[in-house]
Amino acid sequence: xxxxxxxxxxxxxxxxxxxxxxxxxxxxxxxxxxxxxxxxxxxxxxxxxxxxxxxxxxxxxxxxxxxxxxxxxxxxxxxxxxxxxxxxxxxxxxxxxxxxxxxxxxxxxxxxxxxxxxxxxxxxxxxxxxxxxxxxxxxxxxxxxxxxxxxxxxxxxxxxxxxxxxxxxxxxxxxxxxxxxxxxxxxxxxxxxxxxxxxxxxxxxxxxxxxxxxxxxxxxxxxxxxxxxxxxxxxxxxxxxxxxxxxxxxxxxxxxxxxxxxxxxxxxxxxxxxxxxxxxxxxxxxxxxxxxxxxxxxxxxxxxxxxxxxxxxxxxxxxxxxxxxxxxxxxxxxxxxxxxx
Ligand code: UT7
Numbered sequence: 001x002x003x004x005x006x007x008x009x010x011x012x013x014x015x016x017x018x019x020x021x022x023x024x025x026x027x028x029x030x031x032x033x034x035x036x037x038x039x040x041x042x043x044x045x046x047x048x049x050x051x052x053x054x055x056x057x058x059x060x061x062x063x064x065x066x067x068x069x070x071x072x073x074x075x076x077x078x079x080x081x082x083x084x085x086x087x088x089x090x091x092x093x094x095x096x097x098x099x100x101x102x103x104x105x106x107x108x109x110x111x112x113x114x115x116x117x118x119x120x121x122x123x124x125x126x127x128x129x130x131x132x133x134x135x136x137x138x139x140x141x142x143x144x145x146x147x148x149x150x151x152x153x154x155x156x157x158x159x160x161x162x163x164x165x166x167x168x169x170x171x172x173x174x175x176x177x178x179x180x181x182x183x184x185x186x187x188x189x190x191x192x193x194x195x196x197x198x199x200x201x202x203x204x205x206x207x208x209x210x211x212x213x214x215x216x217x218x219x220x221x222x223x224x225x226x227x228x229x230x231x232x233x234x235x236x237x238x239x240x241x242x243x244x245x246x247x248x249x250x251x252x253x254x255x256x257x258x259x260x261x262x263x264x265x266x267x268x269x270x271x272x273x274x275x276x277x278x279x280x281x282x283x284x285x286x287x288x289x290x291x292x293x294x295x296x297x298x299x300x301x302x303x304x305x306x307x308x309x310x311x312x313x314x315x316x317x318x319x320x321x322x323x324x325x326x327x328x329x330x331x332x333x334x335x336x337x338x339x340x341x
Pocket of ligand 1 (some may be wrong): 029030031034035039115125152153154156232233234236237240270271274298300328329330
């Protein structure tokens with residue numbers, strides 16, 4: 001289904017503290033060479049006590065200024081985060097209140113690294129309603145909060161940061177097709193959990209009473225899960241490469257285009273090897289795949305937004321171009337959309 005979707009403004013924010021690959025050699029057994037060659041990451045930014053919502057506000061203010069709009073012009077605020085500051089209130093409500101977006105309702109999205117792409121698709125669908133003129137989509141992640149800094153296989157990958165776009169139906173842009181998918185059967189590949197506790201009247205659900213994974217049904221409890229990210233990197237790698245390929249083939253096919261007609265692929269920034277492998281399968285030159293991973297690391301759902309903002313600010317995106325956005329991650333989830341900008 002084709003839907004009006006124009007990017008009226010964008011912004012992004014990275015906290016000032018930069019951590020180089022070599023800084024990790026002080027805390028885990030790793031090297032700049034390993035991190036660089038296996039991922040493409042050179043440095044990342046970490047919050048110095050800034051909240052997730054505070055980073056989101058900074059990106060949102062830039063996007064509103066770029067769109068030349070006031071917060072009171074917004075009808076809907078969508079915020080994607082796997083690292084919100086509170087269980088309640090929602091991060092989207094906090095942002096709505098702080099910005100003074102009094103006309104907007106506010107909704108959180110949590111589909112891990114796919115969040116920005118899901119948010120673009122949700123925005124396009126809401127913008128079909130004539131009562132909704134402007135949607136603010138924000139992604140903000142403080143992954144340093146859920147990173148196990150004793151686990152070398154994950155701690156070198158992540159970074160903190162935020163991104164935002166103001167979206168409108170009033171413009172030339174169109175979402176031409178989308179392909180959003182979930183695969184909860186692979187949920188165990190990427191986990192982090194809330195700390196659990198029993199109520200004062202006895203165990204809420206004793207492990208022996210918990211649903212077992214049986215037959216066709218996957219487990220609901222993951223022995224490896226802690227409040228910090230645990231990832232089966234190889235499993236997620238395979239999922240990522242095939243998800244990007246499948247997503248791009250599906251959206252171009254649905255919209256009646258060939259893959260080679262794409263001007264840009266703006267993917268989730270997780271690993272340059274993933275991007276190279278997917279591009280090779282698609283026959284897409286790497287010159288059309290935008291990457292800023294080197295500077296930011298993996299910022300989960302913020303990464304597609306940060307990449308989009310960097311592309312716009314560098315003047316790489318022109319009206320009429322065919323741009324695909326692709327995200328993949330925890331859940332497992334993936335999402336790809338095709339936009340004529
Ligand atoms: O945003 C959410 C989505 N996440 C992703 O997309 C991540 C997807 N996965 C990946 O990007 C890659 O799987 C990783 C970058 C996480 C790992 O790369 P890999 O090439 O799959 O490495 P591996 O896990 O197969 O490990 C290879 C070796 C192992 O040593 P042995 O068993 O071969 O002796 C690891 O112990 O590299 C070792 N290793 C490290 N060595 C130095 C793992 N982490 C490190 C490290 N420094 N930081």
